[in-house]
Amino acid sequence: MDKRFFNIFNLTEDQAIALLKKPLAELEDQSERYVAASHLINFPTSRAINALIETIQDPNPELYHRIARRKAVESLGRLKAKEALPIIQACLADEDAYTVENAVWAIGEIGTEERSILAEIANLLDKPGQNYRLIIQTLAKFNYQPALAKIQSLTDSEDEPTASTAIATVARLTGDYSKIGRVVEFLQHSSVNARRACIQDLIDAKYYPALKDIAKCPVSIVFRLRGIRLLAEKGIAEGEINFTQVEPSLDQVIRDRPQDLEMVHEYDQKPSLEFLIRELYHTDFGRCYLASQTLLEEYPQEAPEALMETYQAEAYNDYGAHYHVIKLFGWLQYQPAKEIIIEALHNNQPQFQKSRAAAAIAIAHLGATETIPLLKNALTTSIFDLKYACLLALEQLGDYSSCQVATEDADLLIKTKANQIASINN
Structure with missing residues (x-):
């Protein structure tokens, strides 16, 4: 489980429990109880679990408490607190659909062999307004x-x-x-x-x-x-299956070229350059990929400067657009963006992690052989897509021996790919 975002509130266990017990009217911000319920995932202790259970048992109908109750159910699921199962099961009959949803999910995380609990979950498929998808997934898990x-x-x-x-x-x-x-x-x-x-x-x-x-x-x-x-x-x-059957799809996804995708959107006329740049900020990446492909096909001369402008204005701080812009710099072989791309390779902010792999691929398209030591060093990280992208980049730059660093990697896919590339020299 990726826990990078769990511990962002800097609360101690005592502080979080105290916030859960504090009356809503006395809180500086009424969302603090939710924050506390969320934060207790960091403390797998009986005190934390009991505090979360008490939060669920509190029938306060106030909105901010209901929101905290939902989060308490989720946190107990993340803590895999078996002792909380009876309390969580009772939530299956809650009037609040989101509390029911979290209860179903939590039971799936904690696990149970009690058929009565599973039957109760199954009966929710007959109840209007429920998250049927999650219910089905949980029943399938069991x-x-x-x-x-x-x-x-x-x-x-x-x-x-x-x-x-x-x-x-x-x-x-x-x-x-x-x-x-x-x-x-x-x-x-x-x-x-x-x-x-x-x-x-x-x-x-x-x-x-x-x-x-x-x-x-x-x-x-x-x-x-x-x-x-x-x-x-x-x-x-x-x-x-074997790695040979997986490799083409894995390579394709890491390279992430728009021409390798089957688009679900289309334009009925040639869009303007300005429109395409704005589409790179869309939350539906299907639209972003179509815009990227169209920029490459229709505006190969004008796009680099427009991309640099949007990067400096907004994309540097928007992790979705940042990713697409970095890739486009590489495909357009835009040398003035080299320093920006190298900076992206080293960006440690969690939300910008996929841009690091994009940067490795872009570096290869720029033919920047002087960055080979940086790519080699990145092979020692724990980020799968970054390591795989660096292997592809080193191969594209003709440095097969540097891949030797990853030939004993703990991840089978990385290890196999690294050995395959490293063997080219032998």
Whole structure:
């Protein structure tokens, strides 16, 4: 689990517990109780767990307390607090749909063999206004066969993420994958939420033939890379696939070229340069990729200067646009951006991590052989996409021997790729 963002409030355990117990009217900011419930994830102690349980048991109907209760349920799930199961189970009947949702998720995290709890979760599929997708995922985690008929009834849901997980779960529970193609089709849905959701469903279903389809899906690299890595790790460990079958999709995702994606959006006329630059800030990365591709095809001469202007004005501080701009600098072989790209390679801020891999690829496109020591050094980090991107960059720059650094890497995919490149010299 990635815990980089958990400990951002700098509270001690005593301070967090005190905030949970403090009356709302006495708090400087009413959201402090939520903050405290969130922060206690850092303290897997009986005191923290008891304080979270007490928060849930407090029936105060005030909005800010309800929000804190929801977070307390989630935190108990993250702490895998088995002693809290009875309290969390009681939340399944809560009037607040978000509290119910968090309770279902927490039970999935903590684990249970009590069929009565699973039956109660399954019955929520008959209750309007619930998060059916999460309920189905949790039931699938426990391989709860008695829920099969209820899940089957949702395979035609108008809500695409719900239909997607229902189809994938039916396949998992029955072993019949004849309908899984419908989940693969969601990778090209116009809704970004549907595209992201079905990647998780394909992971859960262990549907290895979808690797190449996930690689082409126009969503953020974060979702595609996670899907390919998890499928690869499961499939290789179980002997279902090998690295040779994974490598093309993995390389494609790390390079992340827009021409390698199957776009779900299109323009009915040539957009202006200004419009395309603004699209790089869109939250739907499908639009960002289409804009990137169009900039490369329609404005190869004008784009570099426009990208530099938007970088200096906004993109330097917008992690989505930052990523796309760094990549474009590389594909456009824009040498004046070299220092910016090198700076991105070393950016340690968590939200800018994917830009580091983009920078490694961009450096290779610039042919910046003087940066080889920097790429080699980056191979010692713990960030998968950065290490893999550095391997691809070093290979592109013709320095195969530097990849030797990663030939004993703890990650099988990195290790295999590094050995493959390092062997080119031998």
